[in-house]
Amino acid sequence: MEKIILAADIGGTTCKLGIFDEQLERIEKWSIKTDTSDVTGYALLENVYESFVEHVDNSEFAFSDVLGVGIGIPGPVNFETGEVNGAVNLYWKETVNVREIFQQFVDCPVYVDNDANVAALGEKHKGAGHGADDVVAITLGTGLGGGIISNGEIVHGHNGSGAEIGHFRVDHDQRFKCNCGKSGCIETVASATGVVNLVNFYYPKLTFKSSILQLIKDNEVTAKAVFDAAKAGDQFCIFITERVANYIAYLCSIISVTSNPKYIVLGGGMSTAGLILIENIKTEYHNLTFTPAQQGTEIVQAKLGNDAGITGAAGLIYTYIIEKEGVK
Ligand SMILES: [Zn+2]
Numbered sequence: 001m002e003k004i005i006l007a008a009d010i011g012g013t014t015c016k017l018g019i020f021d022e023q024l025e026r027i028e029k030w031s032i033k034t035d036t037s038d039v040t041g042y043a044l045l046e047n048v049y050e051s052f053v054e055h056v057d058n059s060e061f062a063f064s065d066v067l068g069v070g071i072g073i074p075g076p077v078n079f080e081t082g083e084v085n086g087a088v089n090l091y092w093k094e095t096v097n098v099r100e101i102f103q104q105f106v107d108c109p110v111y112v113d114n115d116a117n118v119a120a121l122g123e124k125h126k127g128a129g130h131g132a133d134d135v136v137a138i139t140l141g142t143g144l145g146g147g148i149i150s151n152g153e154i155v156h157g158h159n160g161s162g163a164e165i166g167h168f169r170v171d172h173d174q175r176f177k178c179n180c181g182k183s184g185c186i187e188t189v190a191s192a193t194g195v196v197n198l199v200n201f202y203y204p205k206l207t208f209k210s211s212i213l214q215l216i217k218d219n220e221v222t223a224k225a226v227f228d229a230a231k232a233g234d235q236f237c238i239f240i241t242e243r244v245a246n247y248i249a250y251l252c253s254i255i256s257v258t259s260n261p262k263y264i265v266l267g268g269g270m271s272t273a274g275l276i277l278i279e280n281i282k283t284e285y286h287n288l289t290f291t292p293a294q295q296g297t298e299i300v301q302a303k304l305g306n307d308a309g310i311t312g313a314a315g316l317i318y319t320y321i322i323e324k325e326g327v328k
Contacts, residue, residue: 003067005317006052009115009309010034010073012089015048016306019055020314022067022322024125028055029310034090041084041096049105068109070316071098072118072309079156082112111316115309117154117163120147121319122312123265127303132262136255137302138165138248140270143179144187144194150259153319166191168254170247175201190247192270195223198240208236227274245280252281252299253289260293267302 002021009016011034018029032051035044048071056063075087082099086092098112113121120129120137129135133152139145144166148155155162166187167180174183176197188194199221203210211234215221230237252264266278282299304311 005314006069007310007314008071016310018310024318036091045101068317070313071112072115072313074115077114116145117147118312119308121315122308124149125315128265128300129263134261135263136261137265139268141268144191192223210236224273231276249281249284252285256293264299
């Protein structure tokens, strides 16, 4: 009998849930509201479990067919223990051991990882990573996050901070403060927030006329408006787009000499808003990067969009149980 994988991508407002088969093909997906009323995490996880039971009962499968449960969490996760060291979006201030709680409901293995890591795993297996063993995913959203897959496995590092690439300092002038408490992190100059930071910093200093002047004055600039105007030939917005692209290309070049990925997958709202951004990143990346480390490496757009999280959460079971242990 075919076994199934249960997957949960926990977010601040909704939890995306899914059932996958042993080939990591999705059988069903749905979502429930995130219960943030209980800071211990128990109520949230119990809701997820109950929703799984309901959906498995209504499928052709039984709960005894479940091979494992994979869970992605928006916070720092200790992959070995399943502990989450606080999660701002879920109002978890203390450590929550997600695996320990979920293991009270189920007999099968439970794997927990950070949401950026599982999204990278999703893109590796079913998205723009084409199943390659070395894939890096960079999410360009409100912030900048990422996941590194090396030799087929997620890079966690000794305390789980591996692939926290948003906090790599690229702005040595440290013009903008980061959420992490330090300044100059790439997130402050190359995320959607970073684009706005750069616009507000450079506009008073430059003599360019710009089509987005009114948006700047009204404090309503968005990354998308900047890239759209750059595409239309706005010199100031082209200047900003090049600055942002250069920071990201620099990050990609460091990643290339560190883990030499086959694919660097760019995802998040900014990657879809700005094809002009991706073209600029590729050009600068090829200029910057040590030649052997960039040979055969492709910078590509993410494919799975919002489904990267649940696919990758299921991918934890696929990677660490089916592929690694050969369990069927
Ligand atoms: Zn930072």
